[in-house]
Amino acid sequence: MGRQFAKMELAPIAKEIDEEGRFPWEAVEKMGSLNLFGIQAPRQYGGAETDSISYCLVIEEISRVCASMGLMLAVHNGVVVHPVSQFGRDEQKAKFLSPLVAGEKIGAFCLTEPNAGSDAMAIESTALKEGDSYLVNANKIFVTNGGVADILIIFTSVDPGNVKKGFSAILVERGTPGFEVGLLENNCGMRANPVSSIILNDCRVPKTNLLGQEGEGFKVAMAALDNGRIGIAAQAVGIAQGALDASLRYAKERIQFRVPLSQHQAIQLMLADMGTMVEAARLLTLNAAHVKDRGGDLSGPSAMAKLFAGRAASKVASMGVQIHGGYGYSKDYPIERYFRDARATEIYEGTNEIQQIVIARELLKRGEE
Amino acid sequence: MDIVVCIKQVVAGDRVKIDPRTYNLVRSAEFSYINPLDLFAIEMAVQLKKEQSATITAVTMGPQISEEVLWEALTLGADRAVLLSDPRFSASDTLATSYVLGMGIRKIGKFDLILCGMRTTDGDTGQVGPQLAEELDVPYISAVEKVKGEKGSFRVERVSDGFREIVEVSVPALFTISSKTAVRLPSLIAIQDTFTRNSIECWNLEDLNADPDKVGRAGSGTWVEGLTPTAQKKSCVLIEGDPRQQARILLSKLLEKNLLS
Numbered sequence: 001m002g003r004q005f006a007k008m009e010l011a012p013i014a015k016e017i018d019e020e021g022r023f024p025w026e027a028v029e030k031m032g033s034l035n036l037f038g039i040q041a042p043r044q045y046g047g048a049e050t051d052s053i054s055y056c057l058v059i060e061e062i063s064r065v066c067a068s069m070g071l072m073l074a075v076h077n078g079v080v081v082h083p084v085s086q087f088g089r090d091e092q093k094a095k096f097l098s099p100l101v102a103g104e105k106i107g108a109f110c111l112t113e114p115n116a117g118s119d120a121m122a123i124e125s126t127a128l129k130e131g132d133s134y135l136v137n138a139n140k141i142f143v144t145n146g147g148v149a150d151i152l153i154i155f156t157s158v159d160p161g162n163v164k165k166g167f168s169a170i171l172v173e174r175g176t177p178g179f180e181v182g183l184l185e186n187n188c189g190m191r192a193n194p195v196s197s198i199i200l201n202d203c204r205v206p207k208t209n210l211l212g213q214e215g216e217g218f219k220v221a222m223a224a225l226d227n228g229r230i231g232i233a234a235q236a237v238g239i240a241q242g243a244l245d246a247s248l249r250y251a252k253e254r255i256q257f258r259v260p261l262s263q264h265q266a267i268q269l270m271l272a273d274m275g276t277m278v279e280a281a282r283l284l285t286l287n288a289a290h291v292k293d294r295g296g297d298l299s300g301p302s303a304m305a306k307l308f309a310g311r312a313a314s315k316v317a318s319m320g321v322q323i324h325g326g327y328g329y330s331k332d333y334p335i336e337r338y339f340r341d342a343r344a345t346e347i348y349e350g351t352n353e354i355q356q357i358v359i360a361r362e363l364l365k366r367g368e369e
Numbered sequence: 370m371d372i373v374v375c376i377k378q379v380v381a382g383d384r385v386k387i388d389p390r391t392y393n394l395v396r397s398a399e400f401s402y403i404n405p406l407d408l409f410a411i412e413m414a415v416q417l418k419k420e421q422s423a424t425i426t427a428v429t430m431g432p433q434i435s436e437e438v439l440w441e442a443l444t445l446g447a448d449r450a451v452l453l454s455d456p457r458f459s460a461s462d463t464l465a466t467s468y469v470l471g472m473g474i475r476k477i478g479k480f481d482l483i484l485c486g487m488r489t490t491d492g493d494t495g496q497v498g499p500q501l502a503e504e505l506d507v508p509y510i511s512a513v514e515k516v517k518g519e520k521g522s523f524r525v526e527r528v529s530d531g532f533r534e535i536v537e538v539s540v541p542a543l544f545t546i547s548s549k550t551a552v553r554l555p556s557l558i559a560i561q562d563t564f565t566r567n568s569i570e571c572w573n574l575e576d577l578n579a580d581p582d583k584v585g586r587a588g589s590g591t592w593v594e595g596l597t598p599t600a601q602k603k604s605c606v607l608i609e610g611d612p613r614q615q616a617r618i619l620l621s622k623l624l625e626k627n628l629l630s
Contacts, residue, residue: 001444001554008554035557048557058557 002061005034014066017192018337021184023148024192027069032103036062036073041081045097052289056234060282063238064245067341068192070238074231075144076100079349080107080153083169083224087212096151096171108149109228110140110198111221117142118354120221121163125156125200127170132207134158134170136178138200144348147184147194150174154200155221158214167217171209178203189340222299228349229302230292233285236309236345240278243313243320243338247271250324250333267323274316281309300362306345307355313342370423370518372414373474373483375501376407376442378435379491392593393460394491396434403438406486408445410546412553413516414484415446421518424448426477430458430469436569443563444555451477455573457581462589463492467500469584472577474505482523483543487512495545502543510536513544 009027017024039055041047063070084097099105116122125138138154152172159166182197212220251262261267288301317339321328328335346352384400414425427442429435430453439450453473488495502509515526523542527534608615623629
């Protein structure tokens with residue numbers, strides 16, 4: 001279904017929405033009716049409650065054709081719907097989860113600030129208690145889905161003097177007085193995703209919007225990211241597969257020295273390496289999904305999957321450009337889009353270096369067997 | 370109302386491989402999918418089910434891997450799925466296929482309506498629908514676009530030779546469907562439910578109580594004697610001159626080949 005949907009609805013617009021930097025609302029409603037906004041969410045709230053393997057396959061197939069929409073879904077499902085399902089109280093789930101799962105509302109995850117990102121504890125955002133509400137101030141940047149999000153998880157501190165103690169997750173709705181969508185980022189890839197800054201200026205939010213407990217924000221963020229990384233890994237696998245698809249097609253079409261490129265050994269060697277990297281990335285990703293489904297410790301496997309798949313996507317797309325030669329550098333072929341899109345998967349939801357820290361920590365913790 | 374939809378797994382057009390010895394299609398799960406024209410028949414059944422209560426049973430004959438199209442039919446709204454599979458069914462032509470399908474439908478039992486696609490994209494004969502109607506001795510209407518169920522009969526619309534015909538037919542009946550409804554994709558919930566709640570029933574020759582002489586090669590009235598690929602010759606003609614002249618030459622060539630009438 002994911003593959004057919006991507007082929008029918010996204011393939012015809014992927015190039016155009018990338019060039020125009022346009023969010024394709026026309027596809028969103030259809031994705032909602034196919035349950036793509038609540039892939040793993042509980043049935044009770046309208047979700048499909050699939051396992052993580054199915055989740056990866058859907059994200060991969062969408063990203064294979066349109067990485068911007070793969071990203072939109074991976075963030076919405078992986079780091080918004082998932083933590084709200086996991087940490088939300090029943091009344092929060094009824095209020096926030098149902099419209100998110102139906103695709104009537106789009107979610108965003110707001111951790112990064114000008115001086116915080118990989119270093120989450122450096123956030124400067126504050127949420128001061130005032131009666132039944134929090135007065136939230138925040139300057140969040142690089143917010144995926146920011147320009148279209150209705151329900152946002154804001155990471156902030158309820159104790160400005162002690163961020164570690166006060167680190168909390170609060171659900172904020174677009175339209176709350178003091179809520180403002182800042183400028184859209186002019187990114188090199190993922191251009192159909194309205195990545196923006198989000199500014200909260202004395203935004204009054206009811207205390208009932210606190211996700212988890214006060215001081216539990218770091219736990220919420222890390223659980224969301226451990227899970228989200230599987231989605232981003234699947235997205236990277238999709239981009240890599242898409243780049244390989246485009247390269248295989250081109251290598252069979254393009255004639256040089258009177259034979260198709262695909263008959264030149266130099267090209268075959270590249271294709272073989274690309275295919276192997278895609279498959280290895282896919283298996284690591286599905287392994288992380290499998291660990292999650294079994295209820296195992298996710299941090300190491302999901303970090304490994306994201307690290308490897310992100311690198312594979314960049315490398316495969318870059319080799320794809322090489323196979324395309326001059327046409328690979330031109331906007332006339334889709335490979336340059338894969339090349340631009342792939343690069344982001346090594347940066348967001350934890351850079352490669354952060355994944356390496358997580359992986360090393362897990363390895364060292366485990367020690368010798 | 371009890372509806373039976375007959376479907377087939379076909380091999381993707383550019384992946385068709387023929388066994389050089391038997392001239393049978395070589396199937397692979399990876400490049401096979403549901404015959405696209407059968408989707409219209411499933412869609413018609415689902416539409417009828419929406420209008421009045423109905424049970425939809427999807428049936429296919431083929432090797433074990435063709436159960437994939439039955440799963441697909443279940444995700445799209447079929448309630449029950451039956452695979453007619455037996456090594457002795459292989460090499461069946463359309464006549465033997467119709468016999469096997471007919472025996473399967475007899476075993477299913479009660480039916481008011483059988484829906485088939487107009488033809489398949491691989492065999493392309495369009496014979497199984499009418500032969501199955503003959504086998505089961507029920508009235509048959511081809512190229513049906515609309516069906517309305519009434520008490521004891523159906524009113525159907527079909528388009529043929531530029532005319533829209535409205536036909537009334539008694540129950541039970543068999544239609545081949547030619548409506549061009551947009552292909553609907555199953556939701557994730559439908560897929561998830563299908564795989565957790567359903568199963569595929571698989572019947573072989575004995576289950577059907579079928580006559581071994583009427584299936585496979587033995588039961589076929591036709592068989593493929595030989596097969597040679599025909600190369601399509603394409604040649605490219607460059608039209609020269611200024612754009613106006615080029616357009617005129619192109620137009621005259623198209624008219625000459627009767628391509629604009």
